[in-house]
Amino acid sequence: MFIFTKYLSYRIKHMDNRKEKNESDAAGSDYMHGLAIDAVIFGFHDHQLKVLLMQYKRSNIYALPGGFIHKEENLEDAAHRVVSERTGLTDIYLEQFHVFGDAHRADPAPLRSIMMANGFEPGENHWLLQRFVSIGYYALVDFTKVTPMPDRIFDGCNWYGLNDIPPLMQDHETIVKKALESLRTNLDNKLVAFNLMPEEFTMNDLQALYETILDKKLLRPAFQRKILSLNILQRIAKKWTGGAHKAPYLYKFIR
Amino acid sequence: MFIFTKYLSYRIKHMDNRKEKNESDAAGSDYMHGLAIDAVIFGFHDHQLKVLLMQYKRSNIYALPGGFIHKEENLEDAAHRVVSERTGLTDIYLEQFHVFGDAHRADPAPLRSIMMANGFEPGENHWLLQRFVSIGYYALVDFTKVTPMPDRIFDGCNWYGLNDIPPLMQDHETIVKKALESLRTNLDNKLVAFNLMPEEFTMNDLQALYETILDKKLLRPAFQRKILSLNILQRIAKKWTGGAHKAPYLYKFIR
DNA sequence: TTACTATTGTAACAATTTATTACAATAATA
DNA sequence: TATTATTGTAATAAATTGTTACAATAGTAA
Structure with a gap:
């Protein structure tokens, strides 16, 4: 579902300003297939660590902000773009911390039914239904400078305290946990904390x-x-x- | 060229025992496209750190051992397989350390000419000529237990002292450098060194x-x-x- | 056997860093 | 103006790390 929303998001943007981009078709072929970025965006407020989560359409489906990589886009640039789109920030501390690549980390079946429920008939081998490897980045941002930005698909984009995270789709809870681990080990070596x-x-x-x-x-x-x-x-x-x-x-x- | 040799390697294996695998065609569609693994395999001998490098057919083309990810294979499993195939080891200490994803880290033009020189006519959009994102793993192995194993494509598979590394293709020198950096920072935290x-x-x-x-x-x-x-x-x-x-x-x- | 050599294992002490306790300084309140 | 809670930092203790020193010993050669 997460993937689907990324995709829907893409389609809608595409409809908004077709001239702006030169995608070759509406099926998302401007993106690298099988690869995604998931971002754990950390902020600090009220003496509490928080992460920015997306909520799907009045439902209880929560997910990490994420996105795809344009075929001509550097990985780092894609990660910056993803975080920038959700926070409104431009100068972002980003750390690539892990790649999540288990073959069956995302079940395509529910996605398929959602796509069909939304009037889209994906072919059997549609790229969005194939396996995805996700590259995890964590961002450290100044909470006070962020304007959480939902889009037309995710009508929610909000901060959640680390001890107060709702159930997340796919393996996103694992991703958050691993991000926190990496943040911890980076804390001593790099002077990372000040970005928060x-x-x-x-x-x-x-x-x-x-x-x-x-x-x-x-x-x-x-x-x-x-x-x-x-x-x-x-x-x-x-x-x-x-x-x-x-x-x-x-x-x-x-x- | 590196990619091509991976590919050739695949084709030849495929010819060897077609029954063993159920690839849908000989063009390598059993692999995830656009994603590769590169392994920096560290060993220690004569009081010197060494890495295992592949040499391409009597030429001076050197590369890191690498490979692709089967469509139904976990990332970690693929990395283990790649290292196992080159070292003969089964119990391997592996650490995923960085993803290399610049859009133009590999120039497809020379690859294309090599493919053609080898009697293969890749279509304009052949997956091997597209952009590749490479996931870097480093392995720490007991030098004395390793049997370096070339294959039919890479006739050389040998240890090279870190201060004695020949020019490597693509961004493989960057990958080695980054692997060493990661190893250094892991040295204190994890008790990693003993694997060497x-x-x-x-x-x-x-x-x-x-x-x-x-x-x-x-x-x-x-x-x-x-x-x-x-x-x-x-x-x-x-x-x-x-x-x-x-x-x-x-x-x-x-x- | 007996010096001689080079290297090992570790004690002893010094320097530095980290942990803990203690206390004066002070902004708001009553 | 006394009270309160918290801040800034000094003082000391404990632990860690850096350095020097030296006895122990496996080989070599007289």
Whole structure:
């Protein structure tokens, strides 16, 4: 079904502005067959990790944002395009983390019936009914900068807390889990986490992010000392206003 | 050319035992189109990291071992098959490390002329002439257990020291470089290195391996203490015989 | 047998990093 | 102005890592 919606999405765009693209036919032959991209888009809000999920037409069918690769498009470009279309962002931190290629990861039968229910008669060997290998990317985005963008097929595009994810189609739950694993192992090596923070943030925000991703408590003084020793934070003179206590500094990421 | 040899290899196997498989035609339609696997097979010998490379028919055309994915075959299984066919091993440590998907990473023109020179007339849209996305796996194998196996197309299948690699076709040099990078970052986290050692080895052998992979000198006492503290080595009572000095212990990997 | 050599195994200590405790500073509230 | 909760960081303890040193020993050659 997911695949189908990608396909429908394609068809509708195609109808919208035929001139814009030069697809050779309406059956989607401008795309590479058998290959797809699925994106796990991470954001951080209310001290919680969230992912952007698509919801299918007032139903309870949820899926990861995804898409196909144009025949003349680089893989990386396709991934950026997919994430860009759902978030409205242009400067996106993307990491290719795993390829999901089990032969029977998606059952074509339900897709076929949905296609037919929608008045489309796919041939026996239609590419959308064949096996798909999916390349998993995760994106780290500034939650506050994102405008979740549904399309005509997916009328829902919303953030879901990691502990609050609805049942997902196909193997998308596996994909989310694997993305989180990869994010965790990348956290120490690369300075990846900052892509999830807004422009300005407190040390406490940052620690909450690390604690959420690593799923364990960290000691405040040790965390602060460690992060500051990296010399990647600039302390902004301004201070935050809040409760009945000392005001924390605001930081921003440099370089 | 690489792709072509994969293809030729397929055709010849097909001729050998048509009954064994149920491919629908001789043009390779049993394989997923547009997708390939390339394997960087690492071994360690003479205190040097080596990779297994294929050589094309008495020419100077070198390539990584690779292959396609059967339409009903899991990705992982295909990768195991590819490595198994070239090494003779069955129990293989494999890591999927990156997908190479630039639109123009392989120029089809030379392939076409080679195909024609070999008496094959590919149609304009033959799948082998289309774009290929390649999934990179690296394998870590016990050098002493490997029997490099050429096939009828690649008459050469040999080990090459990492500092002694001949020019490779397409983007295979990039693939090797990226594989090494991934191996390096995996070295600390996973206990990956032991897959490159033979059954029994000295601490010195192991240190040489780490030094080669990380490309830097390590201090002997610190290395020994660190490794032993992991409690993954069993000291075998036997000792090695060699030069005019104290004999080192032999170790083997446990669990 | 007995020095001599080169390398091994590990102790000992130093330097550094990480973990933990403690406490003064302070923004809001009453 | 005292109270409260939280922040920033100093001080110390514990653990890890880096470095030096040296006894042990398998071979070689007198």
